[in-house]
Amino acid sequence: MKRLIAAIAGSGAFMAGATALAERTPGGISMLPANSALAEQVHFFHNWILMPLITFISVFVLALLLWIAFRYNSKANPVPRKFSHNTLIEIVWTGVPILILLFIALPSFDLLYKEDVVPDGKQETYRGDGQTGDFVFANDFAQGRAVIRPRHLEVLVDDGSGARKLKHRDDYRLSGLGDPEVVVEFETPPAPGTSIVVRGGRSGISVKDCALTARYFDTCEKHIALAPTMTIKAVGYQWNWQYSYPDFGDFDFLSNLLPRDQTTADKYLLEVDNRLVVPVGETIRIITTANDVIHSWAMPAFAVKIDAVPGRLNETWFEADREGVYYGQCSEICGIKHAYMPIAVEVVSRPVFEAWIDGQRALAGMDPMFDDDVKLASAKTGDNGN
Numbered sequence: 001m002k003r004l005i006a007a008i009a010g011s012g013a014f015m016a017g018a019t020a021l022a023e024r025t026p027g028g029i030s031m032l033p034a035n036s037a038l039a040e041q042v043h044f045f046h047n048w049i050l051m052p053l054i055t056f057i058s059v060f061v062l063a064l065l066l067w068i069a070f071r072y073n074s075k076a077n078p079v080p081r082k083f084s085h086n087t088l089i090e091i092v093w094t095g096v097p098i099l100i101l102l103f104i105a106l107p108s109f110d111l112l113y114k115e116d117v118v119p120d121g122k123q124e125t126y127r128g129d130g131q132t133g134d135f136v137f138a139n140d141f142a143q144g145r146a147v148i149r150p151r152h153l154e155v156l157v158d159d160g161s162g163a164r165k166l167k168h169r170d171d172y173r174l175s176g177l178g179d180p181e182v183v184v185e186f187e188t189p190p191a192p193g194t195s196i197v198v199r200g201g202r203s204g205i206s207v208k209d210c211a212l213t214a215r216y217f218d219t220c221e222k223h224i225a226l227a228p229t230m231t232i233k234a235v236g237y238q239w240n241w242q243y244s245y246p247d248f249g250d251f252d253f254l255s256n257l258l259p260r261d262q263t264t265a266d267k268y269l270l271e272v273d274n275r276l277v278v279p280v281g282e283t284i285r286i287i288t289t290a291n292d293v294i295h296s297w298a299m300p301a302f303a304v305k306i307d308a309v310p311g312r313l314n315e316t317w318f319e320a321d322r323e324g325v326y327y328g329q330c331s332e333i334c335g336i337k338h339a340y341m342p343i344a345v346e347v348v349s350r351p352v353f354e355a356w357i358d359g360q361r362a363l364a365g366m367d368p369m370f371d372d373d374v375k376l377a378s379a380k381t382g383d384n385g386n
């Protein structure tokens with residue numbers, strides 16, 4: 001029974017059924033922890049906008065029903081009045097729902113837009129020499145995406161004691177916003193050896209540690225999501241996923257459900273033989289299609305769900321905050337083995353990712369791309385490979 005309740009609760013949660021195992025709790029009813037800033041925003045929208053509204057509306061309607069049932073039944077109210085219209089209440093019950101829908105629509109359009117539009121942010125690193133105080137950032141974005149406001153730029157400095165985010169006006173000034181070149185101006189030139197990192201673009205995603213209200217009302221700090229460092233293609237088949245890495249030699253592999261006897265009870269129906277592997281903290285573009293019927297590539301920890309439609313190429317993106325293994329499932333009823341084509345994403349550090357890429361390239365008969373057997377050996381065996 002307990003399991004049944006958990007299952008029902010789980011399937012009601014956002015993007016049913018998928019999990020990072022370590023973060024699942026037996027009997028838990030909430031959503032799994034987010035592993036991207038965008039997923040955080042999605043959770044916030046659900047937990048603090050939708051749920052309170054739904055709860056209020058349900059309780060209010062229930063109260064009205066009870067009131068009518070008790071106050072106006074034939075015993076309590078033997079002689080009913082015969083009017084049939086009340087203009088004021090009709091205006092209210094048309095107008096209020098419209099306002100509620102508008103209130104929901106605005107933040108959800110914002111989220112849909114961010115999910116749909118792959119970020120195009122750009123990062124430049126400069127070195128301070130103690131004399132230059134002006135740093136030129138090329139504003140060469142596609143039309144309509146140029147940097148025109150201070151919030152489209154983030155400036156960080158690192159003088160060796162860790163990166164620190166600077167404040168516009170207090171720490172630096174900007175000139176040329178909207179022009180082909182934007183200049184970041186420091187009053188005192190940064191000391192020699194200081195690294196100055198400028199991130200620019202319109203793909204602002206609120207940072208995770210922002211206060212809840214601030215995050216919603218858009219007053220909190222954002223971080224500018226950078227353009228994808230790679231594209232991964234996911235093709236749905238009846239019933240498995242095929243992944244390919246066009247940026248790394250276009251090798252591909254199939255990802256199949258691990259049979260019950262090859263995995264543990266809690267991972268059965270989630271674990272696969274070949275996981276998708278991605279580096280942490282990088283923007284990954286996912287393009288997806290299907291070979292036979294419609295499938296859907298869904299990964300709740302990243303708030304990603306995108307239909308894989310035969311003859312059509314859909315696109316979305318994510319940026320994972322933490323390393324680990326995250327699970328999702330095909331989320332479009334696609335036939336008899338729909339429940340048997342899970343999705344597992346392994347988020348790893350850059351060096352491990354590069355070693356994995358070279359390993360996959362070797363399997364496909366290609367030369368290594370990241371040059372060193374050192375990295376490969378150390379990632380695989382733990383020794384330094386000499």
Ligand SMILES: [Cu+2]
Nearest residue numbers: 295296330334
């Ligand atoms: Cu499917």
